[in-house]
Each structure stands twice: as C-alpha cells, then as structure tokens.
Amino acid sequence: MVENTKQKRTAIDFKYRKSYFIRNLRNYKRWNDLSLLDADFMCNIANTPRGRGVLVCIQCGRCTSSCPVARVIDEHNPRKLMEMIILGLRPEVILGALPWYCLSCFTCLDRCPQGGDVGETMFAIRNLAVKEGNIPKGILVQAQSLFESGRVVTPSRTALINREKYGLGKEPVVDVEAVQKILRKTSFDKLIYGGSRSI
C-alpha cells in the first residue's frame, strides 16, 4: 500500500517507514484498514515552508516533555503528532482539535536535538487544516477582524473613552486599504470567508 507515488523521495526513506508501520500502527484504531493511510502526507507537510522539521524527527519525545500543554492534558502530544504525520494518518491530524492545542511558545524549537522545529511544523499543519475548513472560532474572529480593520484586536468602548479622556489621543490609524490589498493578493480572504473550503 505504501507505494512510491512521487518521484522525489525525502530524507527518511521508504525502508524506515515500513518498519515504522509494523511497530507502531497497532497503536491506532484504523491500523487494520491500510488503504485509509495517506503515504504522501509527510511529503505534503515537509514541502511547506515551515514543515521541514518532520523530516528529521527521531521520535525522542523531548518536545512532549518540554511542552506546557502536554503537562496539563493528555490529548496534546507533539511527539505523537509527528508520528502520526510520518505514518500518514491525515484525517486524524488535519481534522479535529489536535493542531489547535499548541501555544506556539517555541520551547520545543529550542529543545529539539535534531533542530527539528516542532513548533514550526505545527503552523504547517494548521495552514493545511485551515484550507480544509478546520479553524477554531477564536482564530477565525481574529482573522476576520484583521481583514476588516487591519488589527487583530479591536478596542473596547471603555478603552476608547479612556484614551480620549486621559490625553492619549485617538487610536493609531491603520491603512486598511493597503492591508486588504495584500491579503487579497495572498487569497487570505478566500480562506477566512469560506471561498476555498472543501468541507
């Protein structure tokens, strides 16, 4: 099933992945239906600008042991997420809540012995997730606010009154037109207003 569909193979080669399958796949529920696995998923992630880290991951688990969220809940486990990418469990990684637990505090980035940028890979996964329509409401609100007003957080009414009252002057002005021009060019608006959603 793990046929080489693409000509260009990446650093972790095929042999390694095959032995990996046999050892680790039984941990996952869908291990008996191999046709559901996506053999190219790791390459898809590695080909994005921030996803290179997945190629050098040796599954040591330092990222998990340094992660402040993993201390609190069991669902978030960066090492396991990297494992799932290497195995090709695309829907489990991309859909659902898994990519959205990361705080992007970048502790794992500094701790990784391979220079494997786990925290950066998280952004690569999220970028793919957003393309599939998996975006939490909190982030969607911020993104829409950015497109409409050029800032992620818009001031509350009391803050505006306070500014005027205590001599800080008006809110600094954002050049919204330029921001929208940039965001249209990068098709950001299509991502957040449902233009390219497949689900």
Next chain:
Amino acid sequence: MKYAFFLGCLIPAREPNYENSVRKIAPELDIELVEMEGANCCAPFSIQSVDYASWLALAARNLCIAEEMGLDILTLCNDCYESLLMTNTMLKEDKQTRKKVNEILADVGLKFKGKTNVKIFSDALYEDVGLEKLKNAIKEPFNGLRVAVQPGCHLTKPKRIHFGQWMGITALEELVEATGAKSIAYERKEACCGGPLRGVNDEVAMHVAKQKLDGMKAAGVDCIVTVCPFCYLELDMGQLEIKRHLKEEYNLPVLNFADLLRMAMGMKLEDWEIKAHRIPITKILNMKEAK
C-alpha cells in the same frame, strides 16, 4: 535614542495604561518615540496559523514603513517582537523568500531592503539606555519588594532568531533589580502563561496559567512584573477565572514593567490606571507610601 514606535493591536485596545506609562518614561530617559503612520497588525501566531505568505507580507509591510523612516522599531509586545523579528531575520537571510514577499508588497508600493532592526522595550532599555543611566533616573526605589519576573516566551524563544544571545531574561531581571526590587527565582519561570490559547481553548489556557501562578505563590512573591501584554492579561484576568472555576485564590497583583519603572522614577500612577488592574495593586502602593 530615536525609535519608530510600534504599538500593535492589544496595547491600544486593552491596555492604554501601559502605553501611557511608556510615553511618560521615554522623555526622562532621552528616548524619542516616532509614530509609525498606517502601520498594521504585526500578524501574530493566529494569523501565522491561517496563512504563511500573508504573515510575511503584513509583517514586512511594517518593517518597510520603519525603513522609510530610517529608524529601528521599538515594540512593547512579545508577540509583535517575535513576528517582526522572525520576519526581519528570515527576509534578510533568505533571498528567495524576500523576492516573493517583495512581489506582494509591490502592489502597495513598498520594498523590503533589510535596513531596520527590531527591539523590544526591555532590550532597548538595557542595550541603548544602559543600567547606569536608568539607576540615575530612579528617585524612589522599591526597597525589598519581592517580584516574580514573567519574561514571556518570545522574549528569548526561539533562540536562533535572537542571534545566540540569551540576554532577554537576565536583562529584564537586572532592569527590575535596578528599581530596587528583588527578582525571586520560582518554578517554571521560562514557561508559557497560556495566553495564546485564550479564545481557542480557555480551559487549557487556565490550567497552564495555574501552573505558573502555583510556582509564584510557592516562592512567596509580592507581585508579578511582565513586559508582555498577553502575559499581563492572562495572569491578571486569569486569576479571576481560576478563582471562579477552580476555587483557588492567589491575589498576586500584576504590573507592567513600565508601570514599575514609572513609580520608581517618582511619578504617580493616575486613578484610571490603578483601576485598570483587575487584581488591585493597592498593596504595592501602600508599601511604597509607608517608606
């Protein structure tokens, strides 16, 4: 010292008192703050999660504005710092990415040249103003105030964009000690406050904040001092939420570093600024008046 003053979104919207303090301190330390006209959001982690190219282009636009002014950027927020510094480092090093970003920016008539630097408030004070000058400006030192310094993640992380300097936390601690207060070591000092998950997964954010607050309480501190507005909101507002949901009370007042400095320099906080803190800071004000 002259800087392009990058405010970001969170500070003018939620913490005008932080901005006010910085504006009051700046002339005393010979810092001139020049407004960046039309600057947009720095594109923090939430925007980076949505799209890669949009992040780089938006951050690069801010850098271009500062380049046209011919000044270095001074930012107050850790998230703006991370976003702008990372973009600046990446675009300076990587010619291919720079070319792509410049193609996007050409539409709004800008071009990234790589002539500006990004500095956060604490680093700018440490490197450009210097401890000597700061100590001379302090008139009413806080003697014996026990402070938990909350550096915030992106002051030092990831270290590869900070050019191998691991200065951020030490610099901030030395600055805090220059005001006469004592920086207390506590558990999980470098850990994240949980702020970035606020709005996405509030429960996890609350528990992460609780870990930090537990460490601070165990070390027996009087107050928390931070440079990052996200950490400020999370620890200040978070304490109320933890009290409500987890029935644990800390009552640790949270101060911006600029507020601490301003008080030590002998300037009084105004009433609305004192009221802006959700955990009352009267304890610190009383301590100061008693001396």
